[in-house]
Amino acid sequence: MAGCAPAKQEEVTQAADFDQTVSTQPVTLKLLVNAVRLSDLEFQTIFYEPVKKKYPHITLEKVTGKLDQLIVSGNVPDLIVSDNDWHMRLQDADLPMDLTDLVSKSKLDLRKFVPETIQAVRNLDPKGKELQGIPYSLNAGALFYNKDLFGKFGVPYPKDDLLWSDVLELSRKLTRMQDGVQYIGWDPRYPDVYVSPYTQPFVDPKTNKALVDIPLYRKTLELFQKVYEQPGFVSGKTYAYGPEGFIGEKRVAMMADWASKLISDFLQAEKDGVASNWDMVTIPNFEDKAGKGRHTLTDILLITKNSPYKEQAMQVIQLVTSREQQMAMSRSSRVTVLNDPEVIKAFGTDNPSLKSKNTASIFKYKSSPVAQPNRYDKEVQNLIRAMRKEMAINKKDINTVLRETQEAADKKIAELMKQ
Template sequence: MYKPWGKVAIVLLSAAQIAGCGGGGKQPDATGGKDAPISTEPITLRVLQTNAAIADLEFQKFFVEPVKKKFPNITMELVRTSKDVTVEKLITSGELPDILLASTTGVIPLQKLDAIEDLNPYIKKYGEDMNRFDPFTTEGLKGYSDKGETVAMPYAMNFSVLFYNKDLFDKFGVAYPKDGMTWDDAEAIARKLTKNENGVPYRGLNPGGVDLMGFGLSLPYVDKKTNKAVLQTDQWRMVMEKALALYKIPGYVVDGKFLGGQGQGYFLKDRTWAMIGAWGDMIGSLEQYQQEGNPINWDMVTLPNFKEAKGFVREGDFHMLHISRLSKHKDEAFRVLSHIASDEVQTIINKSGRLTVLKKTPEYQKSYGADLQTIKGKNLNAIFGVAPNKLHPLTEYDGKARGIINDAATSVLLKNVDMNTALRTAQEQLEKYIQDQQK
């Protein structure tokens, strides 16, 4: 049975400037209602994808089409972040889109930039019932504010699974993976699938990075009470040891370079990775390949974990929609957020392979993925047969910390640094980063 899912400084714009730009300081009237009228003038609302993945096809189905049906005057436009298109640069230029799409780990960076609006006045004005949502999402939202602010509207639940390419298993005569595996089990299979054939290097398993393997145990990076780094622990050592056991399988490192990294391209495009531990939002990309006539012969099983967390996978994650403090159309943006959270649109989202953020019912579980070609006949127990682990205490330093812990593993793998030295160095680097951010 499915269980509910478990400094960057801006010099040119101060918080006061952000609040005053583009109508940013204006609050909605205290009167209104669910069907209160909003502007009927033609409006384009831009959505910025920050750290939460969304395929073009999904944006069309979840945003463009249902919003145009409900509000014919509103056009939705997707903007993707990149090396040259960052939240910081968009704020500085005054071009930050109206709506920001983020996952649980992407909220605090937006808060540090003072980029997002408190939704409570809009919830009150338009009578939004937040009790409709899965408690995991509403409780998760509370953790982002000690002032009772509501920083976002949930829009889709994420999950983690182990995707595998059946063609590669068939090619090498290896039995398919099963639900309930540990990382030890997965490593044994990965060794059988890592080989070079006709000049093509095949790899058995991309676990998703040391940081994400740590998500399986809900490991913190920073003690939230003391703001001290906590990377030099027995649990992080255990996680790194297992990740390195996988990375050191002969064939993963060639000419001093680790082939694979954390990206999904080797699985989706090159199709030389047999297994990958990934977030469920990758299903959107799998469906897009299917509709483009280039399907992958794939299935999924429960994401492997450590025996200490049997029955759990990575800590829970959900995707949410924020209103930008720079938006000139905040009322309209909120009405769009509310509509995407409606039963009507959540049903579309759920049938399209993204789990609804509304309270779960047997009907929602039964209808999950019903509109997708690529998910027909797939092992849905990989999603519903396990529970996500609890969220670790999130801090503003986690993004940096995740890079540091992954770099520590790379130093062991490619530079022959010993494990204890790597963890001690990681601890020191994170401590220095925290101290620098507090100056």
């Protein structure tokens, strides 16, 4: 603890030095949430209230609406909350400014962050020079499970360090019809989840061709095929169950997801009177990626190029990434971006519901490097996810699904390139 005090004091001093140079005239900063999860409660506790307390002259206003419509109407936000997976559409709109100079001016120490988060943001610039955002929250994959269903069917709970083949074996013991209810052992969700640790691009940057019909997706679809072959798993037109089947209906025993997302769902459900007896373990992997985390996914704050209040926006970023605020966020179950053992250890301590959970599993694996993003990633990703239906419902073989999806993705990219 003694080693952390000087760094904390230095951070406060640097922030104060920057604050002295910034105008204290009342301003309203418009903040847009772009395709990431930020509840109204989180907006209040992470952003609005701390900013109002430290900077009474700064008012944060959460704006809503489609990005292109906001741009056309001249209602461009000053700050955008996004993540590195959804950054390219912002780049296409020429919105993010390079924060390098503001980081230097404000003396924001990038060394305090988990290195993978800064690298993930650097990776958003093809030239690797610009810093188009600052990380403020990290994500990590985990396997969640319903303890009641494991108990009901007498199956031992999952443990850390499982492989996907282990999860499949557990699933086979839990996928069954009982008392008129079809229980599902494991919803495998999306194929790209399994490719996540491989730093595998969706699109070849040299040829602008999709990377779908490749060995990694073949291996993944072979796993999915075994899941769909379980008696009772595919029912009519239903082949995916998601959070509703897992948390709401409580008939799915296991599901992997981003930890902060599913923990948020569990806590919200509990608040709404739908409590679950759940726990979590490390994200499983294929054998050749055992012990590796999913790709680095970090929520970021970026300042738009046309904002008239760039320095005030930088004050918001400084505050949200300060040790004090990151500690508060960690205690309330947001994964910190700081490379600080004490802040990490505090995760979830303000949530009584998490006290008995294996939250250490979130931090056990280091996240994997991110592939170079491409402006057509999301279109290809959507087609990759649609492969599930082609297999489960339309009963197409893996070769056909990979070939047809590759062709569809290449066609979609070619169409978009002409626009």
